[in-house]
Amino acid sequence: xxxxxxxxxxxxxxxxxxxxxxxxxxxxxxxxxxxxxxxxxxxxxxxxxxxxxxxxxxxxxxxxxxxxxxxxxxxxxxxxxxxxxxxxxxxxxxxxxxxxxxxxxxxxxxxxxxxxxxxxxxxxxxxxxxxxxxxxxxxxxxxxxxxxxxxxxxxxxxxxxxxxxxxxxxxxxxxxxxxxxxxxxxxxxxxxxxxxxxxxxxxxxxxxxxxxxxxxxxxxxxxxxxxxxxxxxxxxxxxxxxxxxxxxxxxxxxxxxxxxxxxxxxxxxxxxxxxxxxxxxxxxxxxxxxxxxxxxxxxxxxxxxxxxxxxxxxxxxxxxxxxxxxxxxxxxxxxxxxxxxxxxxxxxxxxxxxxxxxxxxxxxxxxxxxxxxxxxxxxxxxxxxxxxxxxxxxxxxxxxxxxxxx
Amino acid sequence: xxxxxxxxxxxxxxxxxxxxxxxxxxxxxxxxxxxxxxxxxxxxxxxxxxxxx
Numbered sequence: 271x272x273x274x275x276x277x278x279x280x281x282x283x284x285x286x287x288x289x290x291x292x293x294x295x296x297x298x299x300x301x302x303x304x305x306x307x308x309x310x311x312x313x314x315x316x317x318x319x320x321x322x323x324x325x326x327x328x329x330x331x332x333x334x335x336x337x338x339x340x341x342x343x344x345x346x347x348x349x350x351x352x353x354x355x356x357x358x359x360x361x362x363x364x365x366x367x368x369x370x371x372x373x374x375x376x377x378x379x380x381x382x383x384x385x386x387x388x389x390x391x392x393x394x395x396x397x398x399x400x401x402x403x404x405x406x407x408x409x410x411x412x413x414x415x416x417x418x419x420x421x422x423x424x425x426x427x428x429x430x431x432x433x434x435x436x437x438x439x440x441x442x443x444x445x446x447x448x449x450x451x452x453x454x455x456x457x458x459x460x461x462x463x464x465x466x467x468x469x470x471x472x473x474x475x476x477x478x479x480x481x482x483x484x485x486x487x488x489x490x491x492x493x494x495x496x497x498x499x500x501x502x503x504x505x506x507x508x509x510x511x512x513x514x515x516x517x518x519x520x521x522x523x524x525x526x527x528x529x530x531x532x533x534x535x536x537x538x539x540x541x542x543x544x545x546x547x548x549x550x551x552x553x554x555x556x557x558x559x560x561x562x563x564x565x566x567x568x569x570x571x572x573x574x575x576x577x578x579x580x581x582x583x584x585x586x587x588x589x590x591x592x593x594x595x596x597x598x599x600x601x602x603x604x605x606x607x608x609x610x611x612x613x614x615x616x617x618x619x620x621x622x623x624x625x626x627x628x629x630x631x632x633x634x635x636x637x638x639x640x641x642x643x644x645x646x647x648x649x650x651x652x653x654x655x656x657x658x659x660x661x662x663x664x665x666x667x668x669x670x671x672x673x674x675x676x
Numbered sequence: 677x678x679x680x681x682x683x684x685x686x687x688x689x690x691x692x693x694x695x696x697x698x699x700x701x702x703x704x705x706x707x708x709x710x711x712x713x714x715x716x717x718x719x720x721x722x723x724x725x726x727x728x729x
Contacts, residue, residue, distance in 0.1 A: 306703040308694030316695040339685075350695055363685040376681055386682075549686040553716075560713055614699040620706035630712045631720060 271420035271645045272325035273561075275299020275545040277588075281512050281526045288631045289526065290449045291512065292435070293541055295640040296371040297416045297425025298399045303347050304564035307614050312578050314552060317545065317562035318347075318354040321415070322395065324549030324559070328360060329359065329413035332392035338364040340383065340406070341397040343605065347577035348397045355395060364391065368398055368405055369602040376480040378395045381405060381676045384412040386585065400603065401477060402426065408657045408675045419652050424644035429454055429476045429666055431644060438643035447639045451510035451523030455667035458500060461508050465493070469520045470511040472586075475504060477670060482593055488517055488575065488582040514539075514572035514585070528572055533620045536571035540613065540623065541588045544637040548645070557637045565623055566590050630664065 277293040302317035313319050330337070337355055343347035356363040364386060367373060377386050384391045384406070393413040398405060408418040416425065424431030432454040435447045450472070450510045465471050467488060473496055475483030488511065500506070510519040512526045514537075519525065531540040531638060545562040566588040574580045584605065592606045613619050627632070651658050663669060693702050705713075 287703060303695070303697035303701050305696070306700045306705040307693045308704045310692035310695065312694070313690055313695065315691045315692060318695060336684075349685075352683075353690060354695070356687045357690060365683040365685050367682060399728070441697045516707055557717055559717070560715075563709065605718050609698060610700065614703070614710040615706050616699065616703040618703075618707050619699070620709060625708070627708050627711050631715075634712060638706045662714065 271297055271416055271425055271641055272322055272419075272548045273297075273299075273546075274425060274637070274644070275301055275418055275543050276635055276639045276640045277541045278541055278633050279512060279539075280529045280623070280625065280633075282529055283524050283526055288529065288629070289448050290629070290636045291526065292636055292640050293449060294428065295425060295431060295448070295637070295644060298343075298397045298402075299543065299545055300344050300347055301543050301562045301564055303350065304543075304612070304614050305562045306614065313354055313357060316355045318350050318352065319358060320379045320516065320552070320559075321547055322351065322355055322358060323396060324547045326355075326395055326415040328361070329415075330359075330393040332390075333411070335390045335392035336362045338365055338366055338394040339397065340366045340384075340385070340394050341367050342369045342602075343399045344397060346477075346584055351395050351397070357359070357457060358370050365390075367602075369400075369476075369600065371405075372600065373564075374405060377624070379405075380639070381482075382407045382410055384410055389578050394590055399426070399648050403671075403672045404676060409651075411653070411655060417648075419657065420644065421646045422657075423648035423651055427666070427671075428474055429505065430647055433665055434643040434647035435640065437646065437669055443636070445606070446638060447643060450512060450526070451519070452507065453509075454507045456506050456508055458502050458504060458506060461506050462493070468508075468510070468521045470513060470519050472509045472511050472515060472670065473500070474506060474509065475500070477671065483507060483590075486511060486582040486586045489578065491578075492582055496543050503649050512587075514575050517575045517578060524588075527626075528571060528608040531565065531567050532624065533567065533622050536573070538567040538571050538585050539588060540567040542623070542625075542633055546634070546641055548641065551651040555563060558641070559635075560634050562632075563615055565615075567611050569608075569611060569615060608626060615670055 276295045279291045305317045339352040352363045352365040424434045473485040528539045542565045570584045575585045592607045594604045594606045
């Protein structure tokens with residue numbers, strides 16, 4: 271996984287010690303557009319160019335064929351990736367929407383060689399976020415950032431991400447991934463039973479993203495909502511709820527509360543999106559490097575967590591994307607973005623996060639470790655370019671995903 | 677005949693500032709964040725060592 275964005279919380283324990291905690295790591299992260307652009311003198315200064323130059327271009331061996339950007343979300347950024355890719359390579363770039371099976375048929379898309387209408391593609395930048403393994407083969411040999419295995423190994427699969435982090439933390443090293451206390455592969459009934467001990471918690475569906483399929487549970491109303499909306503046969507992940515004041519998970523974990531951001535005198539739950547790349551950089555260095563960051567705050571301040579009239583998600587949920595429905599003709603998902611809750615790292619906005627350079631380095635290191643752990647999992651699941659189905663089935667508690675793999 | 681149902685992007689001139697968006701467009705990056713983005717791997721490694729010692 272040469273490129274990822276981790277969502278990280280700045281929190282404290284009951285002794286006031288600060289921690290940077292990984293919420294999740296995404297294999298198609300947004301954030302390239304958020305890097306303040308006043309100092310850009312060439313496109314090479316942008317996150318778009320740095321990502322493409324370090325992760326995709328070195329893998330492309332075919333010097334003649336066109337390139338592609340394949341996408342199902344985030345039109346602003348994907349369009350910019352396509353333009354920057356065209357400029358960097360001086361080649362045509364096919365800018366291909368691939369939302370569903372209908373698009374695949376309409377485009378005569380070959381999911382194994384990534385060709386369109388029988389045209390060969392030399393390499394692709396992929397921003398397909400919704401079950402990408404349903405539309406692109408994990409075994410494709412076409413160079414692609416990110417490869418599909420990055421998603422299956424943890425970048426879009428919370429079950430395997432939890433296992434990848436667990437493996438990383440078993441190593442004999444001082445470097446550890448900080449995580450909310452996690453119980454994975456639980457049934458719905460097991461979640462409800464465990465919540466009685468923890469009092470509060472966060473339930474996640476394994477393959478959802480952009481805040482979909484995440485339930486913060488701080489009240490009977492939240493629990494009722496979870497019971498009604500989640501099917502009984504789902505495999506679930508339960509995580510410690512990082513809250514505020516006395517509203518936070520209790521049990522055999524270290525209780526944690528938000529530090530968050532301070533905006534107009536009020537404190538908000540806020541996560542930091544730290545985007546990292548692993549490849550060969552313009553300055554000649556190889557390996558990991560930070561490439562962009564921004565932050566997102568919740569809609570309501572943390573003090574509202576005790577207000578029974580305000581939903582806990584509005585106080586603890588930081589995602590900006592909201593699923594608004596589907597287009598009538600194409601059945602494509604439609605999204606709204608709440609940009610008013612975005613905190614960009616400009617001179618004006620960044621100070622509300624109250625983060626020192628030490629905090630930023632800690633945040634970056636957590637993002638690198640999370641990427642490294644998922645990358646190790648990806649390497650375990652691929653052998654000589656072939657997906658190791660048996661290994662995946664053994665590790666991934668939910669086998670229903672196997673039917674979706676192309 | 678195949679009809680393209682998507683755009684083909686060709687190389688063109690871009691003002692790099694245009695790669696910002698809304699709040700980031702033509703805005704100055706905070707110096708603390710710039711310090712992180714400009715750090716070499718050696719500097720970051722040194723920082724981690726200090727942290728773990």
